[in-house]
Amino acid sequence: MxxxxxxxxxxxxxxxxxxxxxxxxxxxxxxxxxxxxxxxxxxxxxxxxxxxxxxxxxxxxxxxxxxxxxxxxxxxxxxxxxxxxxxxxxxxxxxxxxxxxxxxxxxxxxxxxxxxxxxxxxRFKDPSQFKSKKIAYLLWLVGFFGTLGFQRFYLEKYGTGLGWFATGGAFGLGAAYDLFTLGKQVKEHNSIVEMKFHELRQSEKKQQISGRTDDFYP
Known part of the structure; x- marks a missing residue:
């Protein structure tokens, strides 16, 4: 389902x-x-x-x-x-x-x-919105261990992505931080996406629900 x-x-x-x-x-x-x-x-x-x-x-x-x-x-x-x-x-x-x-x-x-x-x-599948931990870590790796900020752009954190790119991953400290927290960052991003989807569906379903209870209740 x-x-x-x-x-x-x-x-x-x-x-x-x-x-x-x-x-x-x-x-x-x-x-x-x-x-x-x-x-x-x-x-x-x-x-x-x-x-x-x-x-x-x-x-x-x-x-x-x-x-x-x-x-x-x-x-x-x-x-x-x-x-x-x-x-x-x-x-x-x-x-x-x-x-x-x-x-x-x-x-x-x-x-x-x-x-x-x-x-x-x-979860609903939308490659343009949901992010993958594997891809995030791969971008961290190919972006010179996170210093180019590719992983930040992937997670739509464009401001810090530019900052990472310009400063070598906040002089390496930000890149190191991402190494240990990328999984959490991906999860937070996906939770926000799902919450927005949830709110949209909640608004739609409230308008449809009045005539649907017979499908569920004997």
Missing amino acids: NRSDQLELIYIAQNVFLKAYEKYEEVVQDLSDEEKEQSNMITSIHDSLQNLNRKIKAHLNGKIDVNKLLDEFNFEKGILEGELDLAQNANPRVKRLAKRILVSIDEFLEKAGTGKKSLIPK
């Missing part, structure tokens, strides 16, 4: 679990005070939905990565499955809601990727 499709899926999931929370509130209103006090499941549903909605929002705001988000989905899945096994005599509507939420979680995990390696999304 490419990054664009993965983001679309997350937006759909956000809408789904917000609606599920509304459904939870409807169910709670119909429960007696005694049922509320005796039902650990209804508390678990509340906490799970609140956590998932909060973590989805955190991911879309760039505060947590997709691996952390999917770990949270797996965690809440385990909690709800455990509550279902224990709560044989729970209110049927509460059990039905928990099962529907579990189906939605399973669908999300299946579409987003279930293996640990597949949890890392395939």
Whole structure:
């Protein structure tokens, strides 16, 4: 799944679990005070939905990565499955809601990727924007060990690139610095590119999401 499709899926999931929370509130209103006090499941549903909605929002705001988000989905899945096994005599509507939420979680995990390696999304490929560590180090090497600043131009750091070129890699000190930090610089560049892409897609997907929840939620 490419990054664009993965983001679309997350937006759909956000809408789904917000609606599920509304459904939870409807169910709670119909429960007696005694049922509320005796039902650990209804508390678990509340906490799970609140956590998932909060973590989805955190991911879309760039505060947590997709691996952390999917770990949270797996965690809440385990909690709800455990509550279902224990709560044989729970209110049927509460059990039905928990099962529907579990189906939605399973669908999300299946579409987003279930293996640990597949949890890392395939980033969108754009050779003109994403940079390679291997190429950066190769340019450092062929540019007289970084003194010509080729690696800086490659990372679109044109100001320091010119500075490196004019001063022999900041008299060798900047070139030496790049030797140990190029990997980090490439990662930071790619993160900025992906964040810009993310913001663009977020704006587009918000306009498309209202009619798409049926594709995800049973």
